[in-house]
Amino acid sequence: MNLQRLAINDEGFIFDPETGNSYTVNKTGLFIIKFLKEGKSEEEIVKALSEKFDVSEEDARRDLVDFMEQLRLYGLLEGENV
Amino acid sequence: MKEPYEKPVIQKLKTGMVNKFGSSPAYARKFRKDIEGVPVDELVERFGSPLFVFSEKKLRQKFREVKNAFTLRYPNVEFSWSYKTNYLDAICAVLHQEGETAEVVSEFEYEKARRLGVPGNQIIYNGPYKPYDSLVTAVKEGARINIDHFEEIADLEKVADELGVKPRVGIRLNMDTGIHPQWSRFGFNLESGQALDAVKRIASGGKLELVGLHCHIGTFILDPHAYEVEVKKMVDFSYTVEDQFGFKIEYLDIGGGFPSKNRLKGIYLPPEVAVPSVDEFAERVCSALLSSLRPGDYPKLILESGRAIVDEAGYLITTVHAAKRLPSGLKAYVLDAGVNILFTAFWYKFNVELDREVYGTSEPCVLYGPLCMNIDVVDDLTYLPPLPRGTRLILSPVGAYNVTQWMQFIRYRPAVVLIGENGEVDLIREAEDLTDIVRREKLPERLKLEW
């Protein structure tokens, strides 16, 4: 998965050494990316989100799908785990 | 306790910056030393800060792009420049040179277009409030008038009697195209039958010739499909009118509303992804027309596109006046430009570029304007390295609506310059001074101060 090669700092700056592109993510985005990098499943992430943040599982699931869509648009997610 | 939730968002930073500043993404900021080749420093030195800067090249390019998209697909197209979007003489003149007529919504805009040299018959007069005298002038000068309400029908019939002519008019429609909010306060509603009533009323009066239909479904419309619905409904209605009343509908004016490559607040996808291309809009509009018009019938398609044409041609240079730390820990900057001159800051998140390379870790910050009011926020959250006082920020796109909706509240409005296609810099509106504001004031003799 492309996410593995990303350099990520705690401020939410992401650098892709392969393409030279960089990105910013907000706190929630950062939280999700870290889990994705660890190979966690969508369901696990949804659960983690709703435990840490003030959000329902339903909303978290919808936002997660949307976020993964954004990652895919940027070419940061590929096949395997999605 | 759970932490407050924010929707997850990722944004791409402009490429090419990373290499310049080593591999640390913390420095990945956007820099801009010039606008169309003219150094930002030089512009500010000559004309002050804040400063609106327009690119003639971009303006013409964008117009031609939009024009080509439609003229390629439909044989009879007119572009009418929406004055309210930007009625600076120089901007209008560029667009008139490119072949746009003038779309005005007040007697002031009408007069401004006439003063610039636009003939009456090249003006489309819209809007819910058209003072009677302005209707007389517009009819005399052959302007195309799109009627907003029943009272206006009566007004125009009176003008017809007064001048002994049969004015050729259009009516504005409002309709459900799936866009919310529906702009139902303008014109006559289609679905309720009100629009048909208006046609009946015009026909029975016998003093006006109905030759056009007008509609404007909203602004910054991101769904091209809405235009397909609009066009089909307009074509259907035009045939109802023609078949039942014997009028010939010569033009279908579908208004404006195409988005610019700006970023609406709350939409985190970059505009390159979120905003459909102009070709997509053109394709929907023109194929809807061609598939619903009768063979051989090509009424004029009129477009009143505003922001899509001028927004990206405009930049605002503003200067950091002070940096503060808010009690929340958030960094804040006070700029010399705020919502007084950036009305569109209320719904856009602008592109922010720095005039110099500033090192240091970016941190979240808020950009405030110079007003003594809480609402004066240019950007409620962006990420910037620590900016020294005097750093200039270049905000864009700001070409649409700001130089018409700006307010004079507690400050003078700044200068506006136009950079020509050969890099020439022309002042197209001087910065205001006290005389502009007090020129119309009168102080009663008894209140003269004797200090």
Ligand SMILES: Cc1ncc(COP(=O)(O)O)c(C=O)c1O
């Ligand atoms: C009647 C009419 N035409 C055209 C426009 C221009 O709209 P836009 O800038 O969204 O293209 C407007 C804007 O409100 C309008 O009211």
